[in-house]
Amino acid sequence: MSEQRDYRPTVFLPKTDFPMKAGLPEKEPGIAARWESEGIYKQVRAARARREKFVLHDGPPYANGDMHIGHALNHVLKDMVVRTQTLLGKDAPYVPGWDCHGLPIEWKVEEQYRKKKLNKDEVPAKEFRAECRAYAQHWVDTQREQLKRLGIGGDWDNPYLTMQFESEATIVSELLKFAESGQLYRGAKPVMWSPVEKTALAEAEVEYEDIVSTQVDVAFEIVESPFFAEWVGAYAVIWTTTPWTIPVNQALAYGPGITYRLLEVIDNKLAVRPEVSHLMGKRFLVAMDLEDSFLARLGLSRDTVTTPGVYTAPQGFEGVKARHPMHHLGGFYAEPRPFLPGDFVTTESGTGLVHMAPDHGEDDFDLCKAHGINPVFAVEGDGKYRADWAWLGGQGSVINPKFNAPDGPICSDLREAGALLSASTDYQHSYPHSWRSKAKVIFRCTPQWFVPMDKPILEHIDNPREQRWENEGGAQEPRETLRQLALEAIEQTRFVPAKGRNRIGSMVEGRPDWVLSRQRAWGVPITLFVDRKTGEYLVDKEVNARIVAAVRAQGVDAWDEESAQALLGNEYDLADYERVTDILDVWFDSGSTHAFVLESGRWPELKWPADLYLEGSDQHRGWFQSSLLESCGTRGRAPYEAVLTHGFTMAGDGRKMSKSLGNTVDPIKVMEQYGADIIRLWALSVDYTEDHRISDEILKGVADQYRKLRNTFRYLLGALDGFSEAERLDVAEMPELERYVLALLADLDATLRQAVADFDFNTYVRALIDFCNEDLSAFYFDIRKDSLYCDAPDSTKRRACRTVFDTLFHALVRYAAPVLVFTSEEVWGTRFPDAGSVHLLEWPGLPDSRHSREGGNPGATPELDPRLRGDDDEWSRLRTLREQVTEAIEPLRREKVVRSGLEASVTVPAYAVPAGFSDEALAELFISGPVSRGSALSVTRTDNHKCGRCWRLLPEVTEDGALCARCDEVVASMDAAV
Structure with a gap:
């Protein structure tokens, strides 16, 4: 046999310079640089001009650190939305933004001061704010480059910042809309307060952590009881996990409908037990359902007490009063504490009686206020009692566990007064903490500025839906409250996933009035003048216009004492007015972004309302809600058509990421190792609607x-x-x-x-x-x-x-x-x-x-190929048969009977083959040797010879290495063309 020809040069193999090895970490920065130099974002805007718009409004991250994996996931999802809508032919601009005010940045600047052993309060306010501004700008620039590296497309040369003067002016303007429509009031109500950061906090600024607290049972001696004389001299027992609130107690609450009993300690054997001997002969009033747990905390058994009386509230509670354990101090503590009916009192834990400190609890405040009992503001902003307070004045901090411990000053004084019945440090529960300082917060009554949730809105709102604010005669008529407007807007909004509607709905339904004020330096000021005589804030559109113009020109520094008279104008005397020095809750800043981004005209490619807001699920109580309330209060509807939320990124084992655990994943390092496209593919592969892992x-x-x-x-x-x-x-x-x-x-x-x-x-x-x-x-x-x-x-x-x-x-x-x-x-x-x-x-x-x-017929609609209908499964059956043939060939391959499927002769069940497929077509589909039909699937080695070019084993090939008819024709044509 003559030497066989090498036919490899005649085979049309794929040819490309596209490398198999991606090299993304090295290649991606060059592509990103080219996009920037060529202005790809502007090219896309020009290409989609005058098309249907789709606007995703970017929720502002804080400018205070490197991008983390949560940022990466969030921005990849946003980028995916924008790019897919652009791909569909829509004009989908993306204007990124940052939240630059507030405690996160101020706290970081203060940390720098503390490291230098400097006192922030000794630095002029303008100088301190300038440092905050510079700090924020540094991280804006840093995060911007990191997000560009991630491949996020957007108007990076023209982002929005809440600290831009124009933004600050619009935030002030939005605040003044609330003021002009009567939607602001100053009130003293308990708010969540951080003694560490010395400011009020919003719910969105708080996270809940499990802690162990001191629990105490404290006896209040009953001194007045109009209906049950046997109560006088008995002790009403309260249980609490916040002993520090007892120095501010002003009343006791009982539960209407709860059954109470007097328990009298009678067992003389207690005399030989010093730890409980002092209880002998005393009577205690507690809820019947909680007696056993109460006695257990005191170290008593059921057989040591008798029950001289059973009482169902409110029977006999009217007019009952008890004296404070520290009544001997006189003054505030001398007045007996009344018993008040509280629907919030339950028998889930404690004693069924709750001590009331209106300074430090919502229920306490509301109940006491209804009975003419006002707060006393005993606890200062740093968590210490006022220096002039009769009990523990100047001491604290009240959130310090040692201060509340069984051997701490509060329990020690109560024990000495004979009022401490039990104290232990074993009560586990969830407690609010500042998510910035990680310190515990307290409820503290302090004067703050609020937006009421349930007050009818009296004036027109911008863009009112269906002119719903006018009656038939054209006169303005209040129809709805902010809460009602917000709940209606939630119903009209699309939520992805759908469960988000119930989540934010329940939060808005039960939320208290919106606390707007913060007691810090870095933020947009609450630009109000308050009449010193009436306590009413000034509403004057001309004054407000001057304020807005000043902030637009100078930023937040425009609101200072030196400029106050000029802002008031000649019509008012500054001596008659208090200039408010609080700043706005940073959530009001971010809640106003729709106004200064979507409506300002600075980005004409945008529109209001946005088609989509997209953030983490925690923003149901944060940005989604503050934007909703701000927009409903000023425009009567939500600033978005749809809201998309994603879960949180967990470590591979499902645990929360933590630097202390060493299980964090740094997206910047991932890009250095794998490339940005790998992060993107991960972020878009997970089920983002739930918590997910990396x-x-x-x-x-x-x-x-x-x-x-x-x-x-x-x-x-x-x-x-x-x-x-x-x-x-x-x-x-x-x-x-x-x-x-x-x-x-x-x-x-x-x-x-x-x-x-x-x-x-x-x-x-x-x-x-x-x-x-x-x-x-x-x-x-x-x-x-x-x-x-x-x-x-x-x-x-x-x-x-x-x-x-x-x-x-x-x-x-x-x-x-x-x-x-x-x-x-x-x-x-x-x-x-x-x-x-x-x-x-x-x-x-x-x-x-x-x-x-x-x-x-000519002109007739083409017929639908029956085998390619979506509801037909003939090709699916063929693919299943192909898999079965491949599996049948595999044992022959392992045993080296055949080296590939091309050497296999295949018989398939005739019933398994759809009509219209030849044996040759089946061989092509199976990538096998000859195919025939029979009653069952079987595979043997074919006797055919192998084509020297295509390697198929065909009857027409006379010997191994010779050509089949097809290859012979192709090679001949190629040879002739040479």
Whole structure:
């Protein structure tokens, strides 16, 4: 036999310069730099000008540290929304922003002072605010570069900052709208207060942690009882886990409908037990349902007491009074404490009697206020009792566990007074902490500025819905409160996931009045003048206009004592007015961003209301709610059409990330190791609606998925080498396999479109990956390698294959662009280096492969191919049969009977093959040797010889190494062309 020819040069193998190794950490920064130099964001805006708008309003992160993994997830989700809406052809601008005021930044600047042993209070306010401004700007610049590195597209040269003068002026203007419509009041109510940070806190600034507290039972001797004489001299027992509130006690509360009993200690054996001997002969009034737990805390058993009386409240409680344990101090403590009915009193724990300190609890405040008992403001801002307070004056801090301990000053004094019945440090419960300082907070009554939730709004709101504020005669008529407006707006808003509606709804339904004031330096001032005689704040539109103009020109520093008279004008004398020095709650700042970002005109491409707000689920009580309340109070509706929330990123083992545990994942380091596209693929693969996980192991799995997607693009690029329009084939002329793959692509397209509409990015990414891995790499690419490599360039099958590959390429690179922003740019640029950015493209248009056969009449609608209907499973049956054939061949491969499926002769059950498929078509589908039909599936080695070019074993090949008819014709044509 003559020496065989090497036919490898005649095979049309894929050719591409697109590397298999991604090298993302090295490559991505260059792509990002090119986008910036070419102004891609502005190009996209120009390309989508005058199109339907989709506006995602960016919730402002605090400018006080490096980007963390939560930031990364949040911004990738936002970027995915913006890019997919842009891909659909909409004008979807993205203006990033930062929250620059408030305690987070002020606290960090104070930390720097403390390290230098400097006192912040000794620094002029303007100088201190300038340092806060500089600190915030530093982190704005830092986070901006980190987010750009993550591939987030946006107007990075023109972000919004709450500390920009224009922003501060708009925040002041929004505050004054509340003032002018009568929606502000100054009141003394208990608010959550941080003694460490010396300011009021909003619910959104508080996190709850489990702690162990001192629990005490304290006896208040009853001194007046109009109906039950036996109560006089008995002790009403209260139980509390905040002993520090007892020095501010002013009343006792009982539960209407609760049954109480007097317990008299009678067992003389107690005399030999010094720890309880002092209880002998005493009578205690407690709820009957709580007697056993009460006696256990005192170290008493049931047989040591008798029950001289049973009483069901409110019977006999009217007019009852008890004296404070420290009554001997006189003054505040001398007045007996009344018993008041409280619906909030339960028998879940304690004694069924609750001591009331209106300075330090909402229920306490409301009940006492209803009975004419006012706060006394005994606890200062730093958590210490006033220096002039009769008991423990100048001492504290009240949140210090040692101060409240059984051997601390409070318990020691109560024990000495004979009022401390029990004290232990074993009560575990959840307690509010400042999420910045991590210190415990207290409820503290202090004068603050509030927006009422339940006061009817008297004046017109900007853009009132359906002019609902006018009656038939045209006169203004209050119809709704802020709470009602907010709840209505929640019902009209789309929530993703849907459970968000109930979450924010329940919060708004039960929330107290909105506390606007903070006692700090770095923030937007509450620009109000209060009449010193009447206590009313000044409402004058001209004065307000001067205030807004001054802040627009000078920022928050415009609100100072030196400028006050000029702001008031000639009509008013500053001596008659108090200039409010509190600043606004930072949530009012961020809640006003819709006004100075969406409405200001600085970004004309935006619109109000926003189509979407997107943040973490904690923002139901934060930005989502403050924006809702601010907008409803000034505009009568929510500033958004839809709200999307995501869960929190946990460590790989499901635990919360913590630096102390060493289980944090730094996105900046991940980008240095893997690249930004890997973070993006991870963020869009998880079910963001729930808490989700990240770890090195998880990222390795994501990187493996990325490699598979990259290899799909690499194969398409190689297979399309030299493709031209002259080679394109009409769908009607294509083999059924190509039309089937195009039908699968159309199904994918529909799935992705729906996923975009649902903001279901986990489904989006999963469908894209599964299509590339299962439908293309493991199926279509595998089958068509033979035709692609060995058919003549002008053959129908090869032209059809390359045409479909071109369609796949244009579709997949677009689908992947919002996810893999850098890789898709690299892919697109490899094939079309002069065609501009992939991110300028729109959603692909696809050929109709299902209606590809012409009808019988001219002009008739093409008939639907029955085998390519969406509800038909013939191709699914064929693919299942293909898997079964592959599994049947595998044992022969392991035993080295065959080296590949091409050497296998296959018999398949005739009933398993749909009509219209030849044996040759089945062999092509199975990538096997000859196929025949029988009653069962079987596989043997074929006796056919192997073609020296395509390696198929065919009857027409006379000997191994010779050519089959197809290859012989192709090679002859190539030889003739040389």
